[in-house]
Amino acid sequence: MQNIRNWFVQNQSAGLKRNPSGSPYARNTKFTVPSKETESVSHYTSVDCLQFSPNCIPSISFVNCPFKKSGANVIDSLFIRPLQIGPLVTRHNLVLAPLAGISDYPFRQLCREYGADLTFTEMVSIDGLLYQNQATYRLLNIRSHEHPIGFQFFGSEPEYFRKVIPQVERFRPDLIDLNFGCPVRKVVGKGAGAALLRNLRQLYRIVEATVRATALPVTAKIRIGWDAENMVAVEAAQAVEAAGAVAITVHGRTRAQGYSGRADWEAIAAVKQAVHIPVIGNGDVLDVDSARAMFRTTGVDGIMLARGALGRPWIFRQILHALQNGEVLPEPDFEQRMEVLEHHYRLMLEEYDEFVALSRMKKHFVWYTHGLPYTARLRDRIFRAQSFSEVQEIFARYRQTIRQHNRPSTRLKQSAEV
Numbered sequence: 001m002q003n004i005r006n007w008f009v010q011n012q013s014a015g016l017k018r019n020p021s022g023s024p025y026a027r028n029t030k031f032t033v034p035s036k037e038t039e040s041v042s043h044y045t046s047v048d049c050l051q052f053s054p055n056c057i058p059s060i061s062f063v064n065c066p067f068k069k070s071g072a073n074v075i076d077s078l079f080i081r082p083l084q085i086g087p088l089v090t091r092h093n094l095v096l097a098p099l100a101g102i103s104d105y106p107f108r109q110l111c112r113e114y115g116a117d118l119t120f121t122e123m124v125s126i127d128g129l130l131y132q133n134q135a136t137y138r139l140l141n142i143r144s145h146e147h148p149i150g151f152q153f154f155g156s157e158p159e160y161f162r163k164v165i166p167q168v169e170r171f172r173p174d175l176i177d178l179n180f181g182c183p184v185r186k187v188v189g190k191g192a193g194a195a196l197l198r199n200l201r202q203l204y205r206i207v208e209a210t211v212r213a214t215a216l217p218v219t220a221k222i223r224i225g226w227d228a229e230n231m232v233a234v235e236a237a238q239a240v241e242a243a244g245a246v247a248i249t250v251h252g253r254t255r256a257q258g259y260s261g262r263a264d265w266e267a268i269a270a271v272k273q274a275v276h277i278p279v280i281g282n283g284d285v286l287d288v289d290s291a292r293a294m295f296r297t298t299g300v301d302g303i304m305l306a307r308g309a310l311g312r313p314w315i316f317r318q319i320l321h322a323l324q325n326g327e328v329l330p331e332p333d334f335e336q337r338m339e340v341l342e343h344h345y346r347l348m349l350e351e352y353d354e355f356v357a358l359s360r361m362k363k364h365f366v367w368y369t370h371g372l373p374y375t376a377r378l379r380d381r382i383f384r385a386q387s388f389s390e391v392q393e394i395f396a397r398y399r400q401t402i403r404q405h406n407r408p409s410t411r412l413k414q415s416a417e418v
């Protein structure tokens with residue numbers, strides 16, 4: 001008997017995903033299946049049939065299997081597995097997205113503590129580095145314990161990448177990621193970011209120049225097209241692969257969509273079908289259910305979270321725990337959120353002086369209070385706060401008001417001081 005997880009990982013990387021018919025590959029093969037969380041030790045049983053859909057989404061039909069009812073958990077646990085990005089092998093496949101102005105050391109570290117394995121810097125301008133812009137260079141200062149981490153770059157000139165990429169190796173990233181998705185006018189106006197989805201020849205040249213300039217693994221992050229009339233995800237992904245990149249992230253929106261509308265996971269699944277390199281799915285993974293659904297419907301090798309982690313860095317732990325153990329962890333209560341927020345601020349102080357830490361923290365305060373009652377006034381006060389101790393006082397008062405409100409005998413007036 002074989003361990004089902006090992007079998008799945010080995011055979012998937014050996015190219016089983018190319019099964020065109022979707023017919024069962026392993027009918028009547030006996031597998032050992034980890035029962036819930038006891039994967040490493042004793043509780044193994046066997047299943048009689050492991051089936052794959054054409055894009056390698058596994059399903060198991062249980063015959064004589066005592067864990068029939070927990071079948072979904074067995075499948076879910078297969079989704080969490082290492083990502084092989086060239087020579088780099090991650091512990092698992094939950095990834096924190098590059099986020100301009102947000103994915104600095106404190107936020108990356110916080111998400112890593114909650115289980116994100118691979119993280120990225122925000123997008124960094126190749127032109128800025130070429131012209132020795134010190135603020136741009138500062139974005140590359142990572143800590144020695146921040147691994148694995150990818151540096152993400154944007155630009156439009158292959159020659160600039162060729163010159164600059166060797167210079168950034170001394171900052172010790174684990175991989176170099178290329179941004180072909182940024183929708184911002186200032187960026188696309190210069191032919192960078194998502195603009196390269198309209199110029200696949202240039203996109204190819206940028207990947208090729210970068211691959212030639214470094215021994216580090218090179219990856220790319222694309223959107224699925226410029227707009228609904230120009231959906232080029234498959235062609236772009238094939239160009240990225242042909243030019244030598246070893247993994248690709250696909251954000252399931254077009255440039256025209258910006259960050260609105262729903263991410264098109266079908267388009268992500270089509271990319272997964274079309275290339276041999278690992279595909280990381282991105283867009284609208286906001287909780288455990290959507291994480292599971294992204295894996296199930298696209299067959300991707302990993303998932304990347306962006307907005308779902310804002311004010312909720314614990315989402316990585318929730319997804320890991322739910323898919324590996326079949327158990328959904330509760331949302332942290334108010335006190336626990338405050339602890340995370342304070343820890344986040346302490347990490348900020350390791351990176352910035354107090355003034356900068358507080359101003360960068362303000363948007364996070366808003367995200368941490370998402371979904372709580374009476375936050376309009378709270379946020380207003382927080383934005384005017386001059387120190388972190390003032391913020392703590394505001395939260396303490398807010399906590400008291402909430403407690404009072406929750407007591408059945410106490411009615412909170414609409415005009416209450418929060």
Ligand SMILES: Cc1cc2nc3c(=O)[nH]c(=O)nc-3n(C[C@H](O)[C@H](O)[C@H](O)COP(=O)(O)O)c2cc1C
Nearest residue numbers: 097098099100122123251283284285305306307308
């Ligand atoms: C504020 C903000 C900043 C972003 N910055 C970057 C960036 O620097 N590089 C990048 O590739 N994508 C960037 N993105 C896009 C995200 O990485 C991600 O692709 C997008 O938000 C979709 O994922 P989501 O639905 O999980 O939020 C940014 C998104 C937001 C909201």
